[in-house]
Amino acid sequence: MAPTLTSLSPTSGPASGLNNVTLTGTGFVGIVTAVRFGTTATTFTIDSSSQITAIAPPGAGTVQVTVSTGAGTSNGLPYTYAVMPTLTSISPTQGPTTGGTTVTLTGTNFTGATAVRFGATPATAFTVNSSTQITATAPPGTGTVQVTVTNGAGTSNGASFTYVVVPTLSSANPNQGPAAGLNSVTLTGTGFAGTVTAVRFGSTAATFTVDSSSQITAIAPPGTGTVQVTVTTTGGTSNGLPYTYAAVPTLTSISPTQGPTTGGTTVTLTGTGLGGATAVRFGATPATGFTVNSGTQITATAPPGTGAVLVTVTTAGGTSNGLIYTYIAVPTLLSVSPTAGPVAGGTTVTLGGAGLSGATAVTFGATPATSFTVVSGTQITAVAPAGTGIVQITVTTVGGTSNGVAYTYVAVPTIGSPSPAAGPTAGGTSVSIPGAALTTTQSVTFGGVPAAFTVISDMQVTAVTPPRAAGAVNVVVTTSGGSATATGAFTYVAPPEI
Structure with missing residues (x-):
């Protein structure tokens, strides 16, 4: 009875031949006279009545493999002479170290591919879409590896695939900003060397620039409340860092509303959204110092200045409305009439000068006047207290204390x-x-x-x-x-x- 073939392994091989092919079947007990690949006979070894090992001869295309004995020639099984595969590109060229990236391989001679490897590690899975395309799932890995395709003819050239670590964020500076967004935020961390695909403030994507593998500059989008900032690369999505959208501060009151031109007055500012204040200004001049007591109160030290200025507070949310603060000049005294009076006091004295409005005190030496009346910004009438000798009369306003003019206490004659x-x-x-x-x-x-x-x-x-x-x-x-x-x-x- 003529022999029969049931299987070949492998069913393909290089065009140069010389690879071992195992033939399985029946009827190999007689004298095997030939094993042919198409019309070409080859050398072989009879392993048993059901197995022959043959050396594939050089060839091309798909041929029928047959076994001949004295009883006849077997059926034929197809054997394909494969051409060595080549890779021209892969996409994407990066993926996370955890694997799982679907990679498209483009090239030639992929039909009959038996393996796709990322370095020495087989792809988790692959599909031969055509003779020029394979899709493969990247296995876990690290660093940069060579992706190759193997078929019966051999293994292709390699194409580089880089395993990218998951990025991490360590700081966001500043970590708050206005609800309108558009401010620059510097993100510091690691793993930005891979392709950064997104920076998000909460679920909102931001425009960004990768400065280095450890720094990104992002433009905050509009938003509200506190959100998590994340960076996504081909390696994955980073941890989140909190970023707070701050409301624009408002000022409702200021106390006191006046102070000397020399500065130094402690001013209490009341309003809303004052937490995290970065600046307090009197006009264009920064406060000498300030303390944020709460989200509704700040105490600031007025710097030197002149005239009426607007006091503002700046936070990450923006700059507040302004409240008026007036710098008061130190008062000056030019005249006193009369210049003398009895030691018992009681003399009504007229003081002439400048900057006398808002006077808070008139003193004769160290003794307050019995009473005084601010007639105008240039005149005050005061009742002299009891005293002795020659004393200096001074006037005090929020602008400070004036120069002194002499007043003589005269004894009863x-x-x-x-x-x-x-x-x-x-x-x-x-x-x-x-x-x-x-x-x-x-x-x-x-x-x-x-x-x-x-x-x-x-x-x-x-x-x-x-x-x-x-x-x-x-x-x-x-x-x-x-x-x-x-x-x-x-x-x-x-x-x-x-």
Whole structure:
């Protein structure tokens, strides 16, 4: 009976031949006279009555393999002479170390492919789509490996495939910004060397630039609340870092609303969205210092300045509305009238100067005025307190304390008996009046009638008696410190009668 063939292994091989092919079947017990690949006989070895090992001869295309014995020739089984595969490209060229990437291989002679390998590791699976395309699933791996295709003719050239690690994020700076977005955020981490396919703020994609394998600059998209920032590469998606969309701050009040041009005033700002403030400005000038007490309050130290300025607060959410703060100049005093008064106080003093509006204090030396009234920005009337000696009057406003103007406390005068003590009713007598504290003498009267006078010294005044009826009258000397009276101290004498 003629032999039969049931299988060949392998069913293909290189065009150059010389590879071993195992033939399985029946009827190999007789004398095997030939094993042919198509019409070409080849060398062979009979392993048993059901198996022959043959050496494939060189050939091309698909041929029928047959076995001949003395009983006849077997049926034929197809054997294909395969051409060595070639790879021209793979896509994508990167994937995560965990594998699972579907990779499309393009080339020639893929029909009959028996293996696809990523380095030394077989693909998890592959499908021969055509003689020029294979899709393969990348196995887990690391680094850069060569992808190859093997068929009966051999193994192709290699194409590089890089295993990319999953990126990690370590910082986002800043980690907050305005709800409108559009601010730059610097992302720092590792594993950015692979192809970065996305940067997301929450679920929203952002535009970005890969600066290096450890840094990305992203433009924050609009958003609200706190979201997670992630980076996706061909290696996978990173861990998330929180990024907060901050509301624009608002200011509702400022206290105090004024301060000196020299700065240094502690100002309390009240509003909303003040947490995380990065700047407080008085006009264009930064506050000397500030403390964020809460999301609704900041205390700031006013810098030097002039005029009225707008105070603003800046946070990651933007810059607030402005509230007016006025720089007040230090007041100046130019005049005081009168310049002296009694030690008992009570004198109403008129102060002239500039920047006197809003005065909070008027002091005579270290003693506050008994009372004062701000008449205008250039005038104040004040009631002198009790005091002694020469003191400096000053005015204090929110702008500071003025220069001082001198005010003299004058003691109550005393006088003795005038000399001479008598004179004619026609007046004209020069009278010397002794005493003490007479320097600021303001008037001398004889019986209530003013007399011309001259201050000789603190202890003497001379006066010229005015006309007066005959009789004894009181002599009164009035100074800034008060009045002194010499009772009945001068006598007017009538001229003799004829």
